Amino acid sequence: MSTERREVTPINYLNATTGWKSWLFTTDHKRIAVLYLISITVFFILGGIFASLMRLELTTPQGDMFSSDTYNKLFTMHGVVMIFFFLIPSIPATLGNFLIPMMVGARDLAFPKVNLLSWYLYIAGGIFALAAILAGGVDTGWTFYTPYSTTYSNAYVMPAVVGVFIAGFSSILTGLNFIVTVHKMRAPGMTWGRLPLFVWSMYATSLIQVLGTPVIAITLALVGLERVFHVGIFDPAIGGDPILFQHMFWFYSHPAVYIMILPGMGVISEVVGCFSRKRPFGYSFIAGSSLAIAVLGFLVWGHHMFVTGQSMYASMVFSMLSFLVAVPSAIKVFNWTATMYKGSVSYNTPMLYAFGFIGLFTIGGLTGLMLATLAVDVHVTRTYFVVAHFHYVMVGGMVMAYLGGLHFWWPKITGRMYPEIWARIAAAITFVGFNLTFGPQFLLGYMGMVRRYHSYAPEFQPLNVLSSAGASILAVGYAIPFVYFLWSLTKGEKAPSNPWGAKGLEWETASPPPTFNFDHTPVVTEPAYAYAKEEEVHVG
């Protein structure tokens, strides 16, 4: 009699079919999410390399490591890669793709093949961007302002704008898929009022993707045409207005920052609810504020143009509207805090990232209000104050939310637990490294250090050295999860379906889920986040 006990791995979406074709031609939203996860990580590392080179140069006041042309290319490529190829797709294409069908109780997204097309478009756009980098780089800034980008730049502008154009369509199709899925594929009983807050924020994000991205597409297409034909509608020589480019560019690029942050806010709502063992406070306000941010976000783009030649009256209008858009974001922060009040809070890694998000996003958001104040902006625009502001919301906010979400749903995606101790250490290192990197930049900006220059006045050096040192710590904080996530794929503890005791349809299926998500279409009968008071959370 054989005493061998064989553990049979149940069939799930990861092992159901094998071979590279089953991955590259998959229409399973979960596999596509994993494909995105890998490619987005590659671009994050690339963008991080550019950032590291910049911070290295900035340790000394002189521009001694790189020529100014090269430095221009570094900050341009850092921006282009991080914004278009990391931040914008990050949560939507990975967590959104993976979770939305399960969260609404569906077998897949509305258009699975379009979903795969989205990924291929993302890769195609990425190839063009890489081509631009390898050929010699782009030096226009990620903002591609004319007439430099259309006429005077000698760098590889065309492949860069083509890459962003194509990646834009990847974003549009993802948004389209999510909108139709949420409208048409909800399981019986899954009313709008029972949707997880993550779905609400992804829906709002998708609205922005669908309405805003086409505008930057046409804008960059017009830049490309002007570069090819040496004449175009932004050409000052025939009466063209460079500020028109800025209007059209920022009409998308401001809502784009809400594309970047809303998914993060959705993650935080889920994490805070779970690790407070409470239904998020003010569910309808959180849901409604996501939609409000999406709509109001389209009305404020002129605050990027206060000093470039826009009419002062238009600037005043944009300034007031920019104050308004802070309100729904603040509503969320208050609601998350109220969720924790009298909740049963535990400090698992996702919750640590959520705490980091709430604090750092608040700082970033408040400094955004300072920038929205016309009279202040005149002095601090184009300084490191702006750089610090957007890194606080994007990195202190969004990247932390992304990491928090990755940790929260890692057991569901991979069927493995990550090592909790190392994860908490990494979260702490990230928090310290982040603040050391970007906190001093507020001071530098206020004191007058200009952005996008590789040399600066010598009195700014101590804070710059602090910032660069912080960057190296931040890099360690990011490297550690990379290592243990990979380690966990084979050595991590096998995860149960619901390691956190969380509420949500995705936790009612196996970890990792089967290919069609559920054995039977779920029927929803209880409200969202029906946490009972006595439930304990599994601490890994």
Add this chain to the structure above:
Amino acid sequence: MNHHVMPVRTYVLIWLVLIIATGTTLGVAYIDLGPWNIVVAMMIAFTKMSLVVLFFMHVKQQSNLTKLFVVAGFFFLAILIFVAMTDYGTRSWIPPGNMW
């Protein structure tokens, strides 16, 4: 929901109205109405578009959700055009050289 079949007569009638409207646009363009030329032209164009949307594209029979999406598209386009115009419309209010 999309199962109601419109009669051929309806489509042909709409087609006829569209053709006549096109002719009208062309004809009115040659009459000098000053600033009203563009207004009339756009009003006719909006009417033609509405007919195509409601009848050829079946929106008249569709759910309110579809109608909402159609309106939303034009609403955001209107934001792009009109809010950008607040810049161009007000630049002349301050003589050049009087800003920061």
Add this chain to the structure above:
Amino acid sequence: MADQAVPMEQHSPFLQHHFDDLDQQLDSSTLGMWVFLLTEIMFFGGMFGAYTIYRSMYPEAFASTSRHMIPWLGGINTAVLICSSLTMALAVRSAQIGKRNLIRIFLIATMIFGIAFIGVKFTEYYLHWKDHLVPWAGFQYPEAPQFFRQAQILFCFYFFMTGFHALHMFVGLGLLTWLLIKNERITFGPTYYNPVEITGLYWHFVDIVWIFLFPLLYLIGAHS
């Protein structure tokens, strides 16, 4: 929603596995195409917005360009597209009632109108090129030299906007070809006519863009 599905529908070869029934599938594809058209509204809308701004900045320069357009030719092209919209709508209707022969006839008619439109458009492009009105190919503006610079902006819009429109027409012709072939292979009917419906939506949208392009590009200063 799923409970009322007719058992036969579960075996319909047209039902994709992630949908519960054909109704949900049709609703989803229609909504999906409308969301896509929303993106097209914003795509073309960006150019319409930029056009509006420049026209408000340079009204006389823009008005001076009308004498170089051929309004009646543009008017005929507008009518051609409207006819193509009629035949497209009738093709969709034929698919709804499952009449393969009618679908074929109306699809071909739509394509003929579409090709006629392209033919007229490219003829106009050729005439403009001969008259030195292409901004990047030896632009000349002898009759109104004071508008030599700004008139080029209008002509940039003319070529870019009608160019993107023509590009969308080519894609539409491609979709119609695909539909023609599909019509021979499968039977469209009341429960499944999705591809025809959504191609129709796309085609009508391209028509609507032209409905606005015509007065804005051809008729600016026709009354002067």
